[in-house]
Amino acid sequence: MAASSEKSGEDVAEILGDVTVLKADTGEPVKFRDLWDQNEGIAVVALLRHFGCYCSWELGSDLIEAKARFDSAGVKLIAVGVGTPDRARMFGERSSFPMESLYADPERKAYDVLGLYYGFARTFFSSAVPQAFSRINTLKKAGKNYTIKATPDDTSGILQQGGMFVFKGKELLYAWKDKKTGDHAPLQDVFDVCCKIPVA
Numbered sequence: 001m002a003a004s005s006e007k008s009g010e011d012v013a014e015i016l017g018d019v020t021v022l023k024a025d026t027g028e029p030v031k032f033r034d035l036w037d038q039n040e041g042i043a044v045v046a047l048l049r050h051f052g053c054y055c056s057w058e059l060g061s062d063l064i065e066a067k068a069r070f071d072s073a074g075v076k077l078i079a080v081g082v083g084t085p086d087r088a089r090m091f092g093e094r095s096s097f098p099m100e101s102l103y104a105d106p107e108r109k110a111y112d113v114l115g116l117y118y119g120f121a122r123t124f125f126s127s128a129v130p131q132a133f134s135r136i137n138t139l140k141k142a143g144k145n146y147t148i149k150a151t152p153d154d155t156s157g158i159l160q161q162g163g164m165f166v167f168k169g170k171e172l173l174y175a176w177k178d179k180k181t182g183d184h185a186p187l188q189d190v191f192d193v194c195c196k197i198p199v200a
Contacts (some may be wrong), residue, residue, distance in 0.1 A: 019109045021080055022094040024088035024102035032110065036076045039169045042182075042194055044070060047111060047162040051091040051104075052151025056081060056162070057181040059114035060097050065102065066187055067107065074196040077101045081109055082160050083152040094145040106152065108160055116159040116177055145153075166194045 017033030036043035048056040048061055063079060070077045079104045081088055088104040091097060105111065111118070151158065164185035166174035174193040176185035 003042045006174060009037075012172050012175075016110060016113050017170075019105075019113055019195050021069060021103040021105045021110060022032075022085045022088075024085055024092050024104060025099040027085035027104075030103070037169065038094065041076060041169060043076045043078055043167045043169075044075065045165040046077070046079045047114065047116060047164070048079060049160055049162045049178075049188070050082040050150075050152050051087040051180070052083070052145060052148050053158070053181075055096055055184070056091070057146055059162070059184050060095050062094070063182070064097060065158060066191075067101070069191065075194045076087060078103065080105050080113055081174070082106070082111070082157040083150065087150045087152060090147065090150045094147060094150075106154070106157075108157065111160055111162075114165065114177075116149055116163045116165060117179060118159055134186065164190060166190060 017031060018027045019032045019037070021032065022029055046059065048059060050056065060079065063077060066079055069150070077098075077110040079097065079101055081091065083091075083104055084106050088102055089099070092102050094098045108118075161180070161183075163178055164176040165172065174181045174185075174190065174191075178184060
């Protein structure tokens with residue numbers, strides 16, 4: 001089920017548009033508003049936890065598999081993670097995640113704007129943590145080239161939860177905030193929203 005946003009969809013898009021993230025491949029700064037067509041473009045914005053989180057590697061693997069479907073529907077995939085561009089590159093290179101879709105947010109500014117959850121208890125002491133590790137075979141497959149070296153130097157970043165958002169231009173169509181580690185948005189729900197919209 002999509003989580004509700006405290007701000008209206010357009011307010012979220014306007015505020016998020018001013019947030020700067022860093023390209024994984026070059027470290028070049030780019031505003032969110034420049035990542036997709038703000039009039040009619042459809043974008044899936046996936047906020048990973050940090051680049052050294054096993055669950056981020058699992059979600060990354062799922063998004064790699066989903067990318068062809070997004071592409072065929074004219075949907076732009078944007079994945080952002082907590083950490084510096086060098087950690088994002090490490091994640092991208094080792095997981096085969098497409099660099100052109102990958103961005104770093106070392107200061108977690110996008111996470112703050114989107115109101116994503118943060119904290120020790122949600123990260124380590126939630127019912128979803130054992131649930132995530134009940135998917136151990138999936139996690140192992142997704143993390144076959146995993147490295148803990150992708151973890152941010154600023155360890156406060158490991159307490160950040162992620163989320164998934166779908167925009168059409170500046171209109172927020174879908175919002176999911178991970179309540180706990182490994183609590184990812186159901187991709188079928190995302191497909192149902194973004195891949196059935198006529199592309200202008």
